[in-house]
Structure formats: structure tokens, C-alpha cells
Amino acid sequence: MIRLYGVARSRATRPLWVLYETGMAFEQIPVVQAYRLADPLAADAPLNTASPEFLAVNAQGLVPALRDGDLVMTESLAISWYLARAYGGDLAPQTPQEEAMALQWAFVGGTAVEDAGLRITKAITADGYEAAMQQPAVQADIAALRRPFALIEAGLEGRDWLLGARFTVADIMLAECVRYAQPAKDLLADYPRLSAWLARAQNRPAFARVMADRAAEPA
Structure with a gap:
């Protein structure tokens, strides 16, 4: 299943919009921007862009990121383009x-x-x-x-x-x-x-x- 990393208060709005237009199933992993947290590395901090688990997905420490099988992507416009081309039907360019x-x-x-x-x-x-x-x-x-x-x-x-x-x-x-x-x-x-x-x-x-x-x- 497609995994989209990021919260809606980020550029994840772009691929989220594409995904909602397609109606396809996906898993959203709510990764919060580290700058919004007092101590992003605290033991009780939510998953965020400074968390080692997320940096293993995107070494830039930015959201959104996408995992689709073996494919990992890290730029919101490119992710949106890929989702439309792969799964969006008429959302994608046809010529x-x-x-x-x-x-x-x-x-x-x-x-x-x-x-x-x-x-x-x-x-x-x-x-x-x-x-x-x-x-x-x-x-x-x-x-x-x-x-x-x-x-x-x-x-x-x-x-x-x-x-x-x-x-x-x-x-x-x-x-x-x-x-x-x-x-x-x-x-x-x-x-x-x-x-x-x-x-x-x-x-x-x-x-x-x-x-x-x-x-x-x-x-």
C-alpha cells in the first residue's frame, strides 16, 4: 500500500489532494515538522522530521515523502505528478x-x-x-x-x-x-x-x- 509521510499542515496537501481525487486506499503517516516542537528528539516527542525513523525515509528531514513499494520520493510536486500518472486516470496528462x-x-x-x-x-x-x-x-x-x-x-x-x-x-x-x-x-x-x-x-x-x-x- 502507498504510504504518505506528513501532516496536512504541510506541502503534503498536494499529494493528499491527488489521492483523495483518485479515491484509492493509502496509509498516511503523520510526521510533524520538527520546528513545531519544543524538543523534537525528546523521548515522548511525536514522529517528526528530525526523528531517526523518518530520516531513514528522507535524509533531508522534510515532508512529504512517499513510499510505493520500492519507490521512495521526497518532493511534493513530483509525488503528485507520479500519483496522477500511476493511478489518476484522467487526472494525468494524456498526450x-x-x-x-x-x-x-x-x-x-x-x-x-x-x-x-x-x-x-x-x-x-x-x-x-x-x-x-x-x-x-x-x-x-x-x-x-x-x-x-x-x-x-x-x-x-x-x-x-x-x-x-x-x-x-x-x-x-x-x-x-x-x-x-x-x-x-x-x-x-x-x-x-x-x-x-x-x-x-x-x-x-x-x-x-x-x-x-x-x-x-x-x-
Whole structure:
């Protein structure tokens, strides 16, 4: 059986979403990030990214990780891609052209959207929306997101999903990167097709299940 290591309050949301879309059985091993614990190596500490048992799975000490038979994977976007290709049916790209575009959108999310979005979310969570919006660093991150967001906006012209009429793993991978920037509501309002696409993706039952998992976990 597939084993997914990680909690929903991590990038494990991406492969979790894929798994819930497929409806397949899997085992989730709730590995907590070590930085969230006062003493991750204490005898009574929960399984975490500094635990020797987990480091034997992923020497980087990062979640998520995946074990499927002899295959071990450690990058959330790659794990999501693999699960869709191996088990996802129509979630996976069906042609070389779809494969190329799905990889493009995954790379856009992972290289041009995620880091800036994370910093924006952290600033808004720590300081509140209005105060965060006054910070030069946040404004710089918002400015940096405008180019990839314009690319996504253009890519969605005349279509509901990134690859056309069909929801795919490309939508999951990119949406879970864009979600980090979602608290910057004024920024997203400038990109109506992107915003509508994100709302459609997040209206799927599988995404709601992932968010329910997150809500059920300790903050």
C-alpha cells in the first residue's frame, strides 16, 4: 500500500489532494515538522522530521515523502505528478503536449509563485492584512507575483482548467502554490480568470477533505 509521510499542515496537501481525487486506499503517516516542537528528539516527542525513523525515509528531514513499494520520493510536486500518472486516470496528462503544459505549470508554481506567496501569508498571519500590506518586503513579493499571475491569467483564457476542459494534476499542483498568496485578496482581484479558476478548484470535494484534515490538526 502507498504510504504518505506528513501532516496536512504541510506541502503534503498536494499529494493528499491527488489521492483523495483518485479515491484509492493509502496509509498516511503523520510526521510533524520538527520546528513545531519544543524538543523534537525528546523521548515522548511525536514522529517528526528530525526523528531517526523518518530520516531513514528522507535524509533531508522534510515532508512529504512517499513510499510505493520500492519507490521512495521526497518532493511534493513530483509525488503528485507520479500519483496522477500511476493511478489518476484522467487526472494525468494524456498526450505529450498535455504533459509539457502540466510540467510548465508545475514549474511556474514551484519556482515563481510559492516562495513569495508563503512570505505574504506569513506576514499577514503575523501582522494582519493592513499592516502587512504596508511592509516593503510584502509589496516586493506582490510585485514579483504579478508576472506569473499574468501568465496564468492568459493561460486560462477561454478555458476552465489549465489543460482545457478537464481538471488535472496540473490544476492541483499550481493551485496549491497559488493558495499561499490567496490572503493577498487585492492582488488576486486583479486577475479574475485566475481567481475564478482557483475557486473552482477549491470547490472540489477532494480539496474540502484536505482542508478538513488541516483544520483537525493542531496549529
